Amino acid sequence: MVLVSSGSVAAGSHLFNDKSQQGKSITIKKAMAAAGQSEMMATWDRLFDFPTAQVLLTHADLRNRDRYVSIRNTIEALLSNGILPIVNENDTVTTDKLKVGDNDNLSAMVATAAKADALIICSDIDGLYDENPHINKQAKLLSDVYQINDTIYAMAGGATSDVGTGGMKTKIQAAEKAVSHGIDTYIVNGFKEESFNTLIAGDNPGTHFYPYKKPMLDGVHWMRHTTRVQGELIVSDQYQLEDTELTELLAEDLLSVKGDFSSGDTVLLRKDNGDKLAKVKTNYSSCLLNFVADSDNEDFSEQLDKTHEPILSKQYVALMESK
Template sequence: MKKSKRIVIKIGSALIAPEQDGCRSRYLLSIAQFIVRCRTRGIEVILVSSGSVAAGSHLFPNTENATIAVKKAMAAAGQTEMMATWDRFFDFPSAQILLTHGDLRDRERYTSIRETIFTLLDHGILPIINENDTVTTDDLKVGDNDNLSAMVAAAADADTLIICSDVKGLYNKNPNLHADAELIPEVTVITEEIYDMAGCPTSKVGTGGMKTKIEAAEKAISHGIDTFIVNGFEETTFDLLLAGNNPGTVFLASETPMQEAVHWMTHTASEQGELVVEDDYDMSDEHAVLSGESITEVKGEFSVGDTVLVRSEDGTRLAKATTNYSSCLLNFLAEQDESPISEKIQDSIGPVISEQDIALLEKS
């Protein structure tokens, strides 16, 4: 934290509306003071705040069996209350940014989001970001604000991500069930063993458990962002952070972070279709391009500029990439018999995927 210049802090629903009867300042005051103290030290802050549904639920009866439409209405009503609550704590301006995964996975909109965040920070305005639950659909939603906060941290070129939880950090076993559970203060590499330590969600209000927090940490550290999982319910957490101490679990940033465009393609953009290539096709060549001759099958419907998954015939996920051609054209070419016309088309077509638009995936 002492070296941080720009941080993202993620707050969950249980901190915003612990009793689901509107926003409460019980836990938010110490978080707001932390934000103020960071800004006083010259640290830029971006706040990712859940809680709109929880904040607005008290305005609707029978919320336990609420329909999707009612939950969206809760989000609409609760979002204004949540923003008003945050605004009450600060003597500087704040700005609301509501996002869906559809906004983040579209490169043009993603770039626009980056520019908006940078402009707000340049003018001393606190960006407060939440998923747009009022309009999002299953196809467009991120689903949890842990992963959203990691995507935002990457988009904002932050150097630190702080995810507030209801436990101190990652334990080797569930601390709510095992008295001998031990806190893991530092993680350098996220492995399957680390994921196995993640328990189920314990909060009745939030949607993200420890697993989503580790997923978020994995996204963030691959972009060079140190990530803390801390207990947001304890005031001492934020004093320790400001003092340069670790109050929970820190996931250390990769020493060789991904470039911004590659990170976006790997961790934010979702594939719209698949290109199946021959099993012996080598995607690891740094000058690799994907030509039509190497593709054995085209799956799904996608347009020029969409992100697609490249996999081998045996099912191995090789890469995510931006396609230069639509699925319609690629299928058309695949269906053509060898003829002078089809040969001319094949000869004139450029690479389906260019080398600068490929993000290799680690083989599991």
């Protein structure tokens, strides 16, 4: 079992005077998280009769492949020694650019990193309903979901919980990440003891999202659902994928560059007509590629095309399915 938990900000808030809490600025929230980490972990320790370990993460840890694998190895080592990993986003140091932002998506990323069999997401309602049960008492619970599509997202609506930053929409996003990796996913009512008794008995107390019959490859899934694009490369409409495989991108095919990124960052490859082609790693910075796109020097373009380093890396390419 791996537990994804939050609560450090709430646990540390009582240590700050009322004036400093007004508006709860980002700096104050980080300070509260720093003060509350030990109290939160102490609370968990009191609830278990076996050892626990805290694993603090940011999105930067997850989207870097080496650090992602390191996280997996650490979790496996803890589990093999009978220690419960308790994962928390590192609110003390994270920024808007580096944070996941909600525990639902964080739990799905951790589930895939840990190669979990199942992901259980606790909510304040019994699962996914066809309408908002807080508004419509006649709303019906969906026990089984075999495909996550626009209709399912429409049912999720916006956030309804008064605590945390995730609503039902982020839970559906998390479920999509998990099932595409072959992980059974459940949304259950975490306030009801019978939810867990039912799960232990092998039954479904809430909504069961069924995994893909053919899960994505680990590296492709990581690229699609964990990495975050730092910019875009706009290519000519003539650029084609061959048998759904990424072909070499020549300098003449590159029309423009959006965003600021470095060599090794993830970018979105998009056609000039707006079609999304793939998320892929670039071997060059935006500075150099901007020069290539704006350059009329054919000799320079030919030199770049003849180098041993292609513009795009073919490792962990995630092809896109929509515009």
